[in-house]
Amino acid sequence: MSFITRGFSGRSRDRDPRIPPGQTEVGDFPVLSAGPTPHIDTAEWEFSIVPESGEARTWSWEQLMAEKIEEVTTDIHCVTHWTKLGTSWRGVSLDTLFADVETSQDYVMAHSYGGYTTNVPLDELLNGQAWIAFEFDGEPLDPEHGGPARLIVPHLYFWKSAKWVRSLVMMADDEPGFWEQSGYHIHGDPWKEERYW
């Protein structure tokens, strides 16, 4: 890097190797969303996976809770330059939820209560890479952080971890979701700084 900012020395040199380029560690949990926070009662909540056949596999809240629940400790990286290390979640792996789903399509559009969408390739949701999470730090997930349940895909920028998730719909092609249409990168790998178009 040839550019130097006059007078800037910065704060820390012992950079944690878990922090991707262009990110800064935070202790709190900032919020990024496009509109008002939806409030969804778990009694009315449901979650579906919809393959190309149209035969949706659907879970009520009780049915989700009856699936194998995993504890996940992971770092999360927001495109707005913050990283939070060692966050702890409980949720159901998408490996579990996709076990009985038949699809030959390679891409997924996550749809949320409130209308938000985000696209993720299927092979980045499987093999222990993504969960439907309903607890953060030992507490039920706050609505402002995506409760009652959100997708978490921690190896991608956190806008991919759709809050208030209600369905995953299979797609033949990698079509852009909400933020991806508004300037964010189609893929979103924080280690490659895939932030914007």
Added chain:
Amino acid sequence: MSGASDTAWRVGTVVEVHPETPSARRIIIDVDGWPGNIAGQHLDVRLTAPDGYSATRSYSIASAGPGSRVDLAVDKLPDGEVSPFLVDDLMVGDMLEIHGPLGGWFVWEPDAGPDAAADAGGDGRVAASARPVQLIGGGSGVVPLVAMIRSHVAADDSTPFRLLYSVRTPDDVFFPDVLADDGGVPALRVDLIYTRRAPDGWPVTPARITRDVVESSVFPASDNPRVYLCGSTTFVETVAEWLVDLGHDPRSIRTERFGGTS
């Protein structure tokens, strides 16, 4: 919207700095090759130390339109790494690395075509129309809203505009020159809420914003306004909930929050 070719890292030269509030500073930067920006967009600033260490932060842009100058107002966060440098150390003539313009959701453009496309989900951009525009800002969250007001004024746009702005004290008002009075500004009304200290003779005791204030100061839901809401997470969450409660369509409320990194 800006394509990849428009959003490279560019070098900007600081052309003007002056105090905005006791804790914030206005910074005007002339950015080489800047393609112009839409009101409400933001940019990234990257600072690099002599040993290559760098820190990047996002800031909303308070200006809009063509031209290579961007106007920022940066609030100093006491424990911050980047904002204290920008507020205390940056000087006219300094160069900064700038990436942008960024963001295609929390934006407003005057008279950009029929409303229906944006309502249908479209590409996220919002066209002006007969629908009134309600801006609601808390503290430095007013910055992108100022860009919208400037854009509205520059275009001599006839869309009814209102701003509800919550600040701690009269000294904490950002861009008082833009908001000062409604004289000369077409179809703009500004309502200020002081939370800690009001000007002498102000008719209302300083207090945090309430649902009643929101109800009495914003375009009613029956006017079907577009709402742009920006501030701290608590401010945005609280006000957004009241708006929905007051009958505003959640799809007509666009939010942006600050905080977290400094």
